[in-house]
Amino acid sequence: MKITGIRSHVLQYDLDEELGYSQQYYLKRTAHLVEVSTDEGMTGWGECFGGGDIAFANKAIVERVIQPMVLGMDPLEREVIWHKVYNLLRDHGQKGMPIQSLSGVDIALWDLAGKIHGVPVYRLLGGAFRERIPVYGYGMMLQRVPDLKERFAAESAAISAAGYKAMKMKIGRGVKEDIALVETVRDAIGPDIGLMVDANHAYTAREAIPLGRELERLGVAWFEEPVAPEDRQGYRDLCLALDMPIAGGEGEFTRWGFRDLIHNRCVDVLQPEVCGLGGITEYLKVRALAEAHFMPIVNHVWGSAVAVATNMHLLAALPDLPGGAHPVQPMLEYDTTPNRFREELLTEPLRVGEQVKESGGSVGLPGGPGLGIEPDPDFIRHFTVR
CATH class of the missing domain: 3.30.390.10 (Enolase-like, N-terminal domain)
Structure with missing residues (x-):
């Protein structure tokens, strides 16, 4: 062939x-x-x-x-x-x-x-460690509207009602405004729903550290991309200054780019983007580096149903870290904002949202050979x- x-x-x-x-x-x-x-x-x-x-x-x-x-x-x-x-x-x-x-x-x-x-891709990767994958809902994108807090409150409550046990929101509008937004969302969803925040490298480390302390007070599960991906020292400073996990890696490429990020423990949660870092072939090498340093992986997922399906296979084949009778399971990031390329692209949709609602927060593995999808x-x- x-x-x-x-x-x-x-x-x-x-x-x-x-x-x-x-x-x-x-x-x-x-x-x-x-x-x-x-x-x-x-x-x-x-x-x-x-x-x-x-x-x-x-x-x-x-x-x-x-x-x-x-x-x-x-x-x-x-x-x-x-x-x-x-x-x-x-x-x-x-x-x-x-x-x-x-x-x-x-x-x-x-x-x-x-x-x-x-065979499915997860079989090529060595098999599935789990039959179902927990899903967290990603929403609450920024908008230039006067009622952003009210919109975030309504959207976060809707994501929770849809069955997601954890969710992620955007921040990066300024420290005071960010704190107010996160407080609004925490009030809307209560203390038991996991909440992560993503700043998309809006801050310097000097700005991000006091912001992070406020996020800790609000029970945020991780602080994602607080500083620019080039600022390795800033990432390390945040890891040392805060008890809350620091997440990042979506803007990094290849095993060589991830090498120092991982070795120097610049993040607590690694977020490789398989559609950007070099594909599945290179993702496996990044995964091996992370596992060698006992660094948890939660893949960054953004794009169409093809990207979602790809990550479902990778997460199915991701070994438990460090292993045990009751391991913490990796989560699938799922965009809950309107996206026709996620919902309507495939001849047979993945039905992630429906599965989350039916199961209370998880999704089953794709069936069929390869990625198990057909655009x-x-x-x-x-x-x-x-």
């Missing part, structure tokens, strides 16, 4: 309301899917992290840079393909968009391998932008 083509599909549509985080606001939902074709008619699907106009740059890298490198190669030689592409890209981008683009191609190759062997070609044609 040989690779005969790699095609990018950038999907986009207009949102009804503007959403945002500490760095920007946006009015379009974007997803970047990658389709790898073979001479025997089998196809694999992956996804590249990077929304908005970033997706168009990544599309060019996938189709005009990576595709010529791998045409005619055996799709099962994932390590060979990964290292060939990385070595040829190394002088032009060891992080960022080239690695995001490689990630989507690599995930598609794993999907293809599962289909070739007739709807008519849906893709309708939402593709060129």
Whole structure:
């Protein structure tokens, strides 16, 4: 079997309301899917992290840079393909968009391998450590509206009522305003629901430390991306200053990028983004580094149903750390904001929200070979932008 083509599909549509985080606001939902074709008619699907106009740059890298490198190669030689592409890209981008683009191609190759062997990806990864995965709801995006606190209160209460036992909210509007927002959400959901906050690197360590102390008072489970990903010392300072876990890693790439982050214990909870860091092939190396340092992993998940399904397989195959009769289970991050690329993309939806409601907070493993999903070609044609 040989690779005969790699095609990018950038999907986009207009949102009804503007959403945002500490760095920007946006009015379009974007997803970047990658389709790898073979001479025997089998196809694999992956996804590249990077929304908005970033997706168009990544599309060019996938189709005009990576595709010529791998045409005619055996799709099962994932390590060979990964290292060939990385070595040829190394002088032009060891992080960022080239690695995001490689990630989507690599995930598609794993999907293809599962289909070739007739087994789910989690079987290729060594098997499932769990039959169900706890899910936390991610919502409460920032908006430029006067009633943001009231909206956060209503949205957090709705996420709790939908069956989620934990949730995450955005912050990053300023220390005083952030504290008021978190207080509002904590009052709305009560003391027993897990609450995490994500600042998307809005602060310096000097600002984040006193903010973190207030978040500890409010029972926040982790403080995500408090400082810029380049500020390793700032991350370490926060880990030492606060009892609350510090989370991060979604903006890091490859085993080499994660090496010092993990070795120096710059975070307490590692959040690798498989659609950005280099794909499943590289995720496994990052996972091994984290396990060697007894660092818990909670994957960062953002994108379409393809990204969600990919992470379900990774979390199913994630070993218990450190192990025991009653281990703490890894959680699936699930975006609860409106997203047609999550709900309507597949011929058979994942039904994550419905499963959470029915089960009281968890989701079952995907069935079928590969990622166990099939994107709807008519849906893709309708939402593709060129």
